[in-house]
Amino acid sequence: MILENGVIRTLDPALPSARSLAIAGDRIAGGVGVHETALASPDVVDLGGRAVLPGFTDAHVHFPTWAAVQRDVKLEGCASKAEALDRVRRAERHGRWLRGHGWRDADWPDGNPTRHDLDEAVPDRPAMLVSKDYHALWLNSAALALAGGDLEVPGGVVVRDEAGEPTGLLYEESAWHFKNRHAVIPADEYVEAMRHGLRLANERGVVALHDKDGWLGAVGLWERLEQQQSLTARVWQSAPAETLPQLREVGLRSGLGSPLLRLGYLKTFMDGTLGSQTAWMLDGSGVVITSSDQLEEIVRAAAEAGWPVGVHAIGDAANRAALDAFERSRDVWEPRGLRQRIEHAQCLAPEDVARFAELGVAASVQFSHAPSDEHLAKRFWPDTLDGAYSFRSLLESGAVLANGSDAPVEELDPWAGVVAAVLGHWREDQRLTVAEALHAVCVAPTWLSYDERVRGTLVPGRYADLVVLDRDPFSVEPGELPDVRVVATMLAGRWVHNPPPWD
Numbered sequence: 001m002i003l004e005n006g007v008i009r010t011l012d013p014a015l016p017s018a019r020s021l022a023i024a025g026d027r028i029a030g031g032v033g034v035h036e037t038a039l040a041s042p043d044v045v046d047l048g049g050r051a052v053l054p055g056f057t058d059a060h061v062h063f064p065t066w067a068a069v070q071r072d073v074k075l076e077g078c079a080s081k082a083e084a085l086d087r088v089r090r091a092e093r094h095g096r097w098l099r100g101h102g103w104r105d106a107d108w109p110d111g112n113p114t115r116h117d118l119d120e121a122v123p124d125r126p127a128m129l130v131s132k133d134y135h136a137l138w139l140n141s142a143a144l145a146l147a148g149g150d151l152e153v154p155g156g157v158v159v160r161d162e163a164g165e166p167t168g169l170l171y172e173e174s175a176w177h178f179k180n181r182h183a184v185i186p187a188d189e190y191v192e193a194m195r196h197g198l199r200l201a202n203e204r205g206v207v208a209l210h211d212k213d214g215w216l217g218a219v220g221l222w223e224r225l226e227q228q229q230s231l232t233a234r235v236w237q238s239a240p241a242e243t244l245p246q247l248r249e250v251g252l253r254s255g256l257g258s259p260l261l262r263l264g265y266l267k268t269f270m271d272g273t274l275g276s277q278t279a280w281m282l283d284g285s286g287v288v289i290t291s292s293d294q295l296e297e298i299v300r301a302a303a304e305a306g307w308p309v310g311v312h313a314i315g316d317a318a319n320r321a322a323l324d325a326f327e328r329s330r331d332v333w334e335p336r337g338l339r340q341r342i343e344h345a346q347c348l349a350p351e352d353v354a355r356f357a358e359l360g361v362a363a364s365v366q367f368s369h370a371p372s373d374e375h376l377a378k379r380f381w382p383d384t385l386d387g388a389y390s391f392r393s394l395l396e397s398g399a400v401l402a403n404g405s406d407a408p409v410e411e412l413d414p415w416a417g418v419v420a421a422v423l424g425h426w427r428e429d430q431r432l433t434v435a436e437a438l439h440a441v442c443v444a445p446t447w448l449s450y451d452e453r454v455r456g457t458l459v460p461g462r463y464a465d466l467v468v469l470d471r472d473p474f475s476v477e478p479g480e481l482p483d484v485r486v487v488a489t490m491l492a493g494r495w496v497h498n499p500p501p502w503d
């Protein structure tokens with residue numbers, strides 16, 4: 001196949017752009033920039049002036065969770081109970097349950113939700129609607145019946161009517177108890193949701209993802225999709241650090257798998273989050289989930305078993321403790337060539353920024369968090385704003401900077417991340433160029449998944465994992481960047497979104 005009459009942005013410094021690209025089988029063929037006449041009657045695709053780039057990677061996504069949520073009825077912004085019920089009534093039905101989220105009844109003029117309202121809208125199956133703050137459930141009678149009275153737990157609230165019957169509202173621990181016990185999503189439904197989610201991801205140019213959900217059961221779900229030929233992205237799967245003993249016992253280590261699905265890294269947490277004020281800060285505030293010494297132990301044990309570690313660190317103290325642990329354990333992991341990562345790296349003490357590059361620890365950041373967390377950061381971190389979302393400082397110090405969405409926290413949309421990094425950062429000195437942001441989306445994540453020699457740039461011999469954009473992001477005015485659209489996506493030489501011709 002030859003893609004011609006467009007702009008090929010290879011992201012390879014040796015030959016940054018070309019006018020055509022040849023693809024043979026699942027790889028980019030020799031002769032980027034020249035027509036490959038040796039190929040027998042190749043398919044010629046007219047790009048019509050569009051741009052081709054390496055496909056996008058989302059380096060931090062809770063994919064099964066995000067995929068399942070995509071099928072929920074969305075109740076955000078409902079001004080009344082009637083409006084919420086109307087959305088529920090009109091929703092497509094998938095699987096055994098009707099699920100939804102996002103309602104907030106504080107200002108509803110027509111009263112609190114009850115199971116009777118929901119029974120009328122969903123008479124045929126259990127229904128569970130999660131509130132916007134994730135602290136309450138609104139259930140119908142069919143859902144309540146599944147619990148068989150198993151509702152009361154310490155720390156929970158079950159709202160009851162005058163007769164003592166549950167009204168369908170559960171709060172706090174009762175809500176979680178119900179959800180985890182009686183409303184578990186069956187594997188079949190997860191697989192369906194993930195198949196649908198992969199299509200959405202492909203539409204947004206995604207060809208690879210580093211899955212941060214990390215439950216081991218997800219591997220089996222991905223495998224089913226792969227067997228059904230529906231795994232249309234490369235998956236680098238995480239696993240909880242606590243599972244290391246089991247993984248070691250059966251001899252599983254990072255890198256095992258197929259070209260599409262591989263075991264990746266162990267995940268653990270140093271601290272909480274900015275929004276809930278549980279980020280571990282140098283001023284002494286926040287929550288310590290894992291100490292520096294504990295992380296050092298985890299990193300050493302993981303390294304000996306052949307696993308790199310991805311550690312969640314939001315606060316400046318959490319990041320320092322993580323860097324310290326990687327530094328002290330360097331003798332074990334560095335000789336093994338392990339590629340360690342800190343997830344988020346959201347607030348850094350200025351003197352810690354250069355340590356990422358010095359140690360060779362990647363910063364796995366979320367470009368979209370910079371604009372969307374602006375008001376929270378200004379409110380909770382007024383004295384440490386100089387260290388927040390230090391994308392440019394990290395890059396200039398030589399660190400590997402990879403971007404992920406953290407979906408479902410943000411939308412799974414790598415291009416939105418690029419736009420956020422180039423235009424949306426309130427610290428203007430930390431904004432990136434289009435080339436730098438795209439590097440974090442296309443190239444840097446492949447270093448973390450050890451496949452930088454087979455993909456990530458459009459160079460002969462590499463996998464033909466690419467995205468077609470409606471215009472060349474390197475030549476448009478900055479103000480036009482938010483309008484750039486993904487036209488088509490290819491994984492290993494096969495179109496996985498919108499095959500040509502395009503009009």
Ligand SMILES: [Zn+2]
Nearest residue numbers: 060062212406
């Ligand atoms: Zn996350």
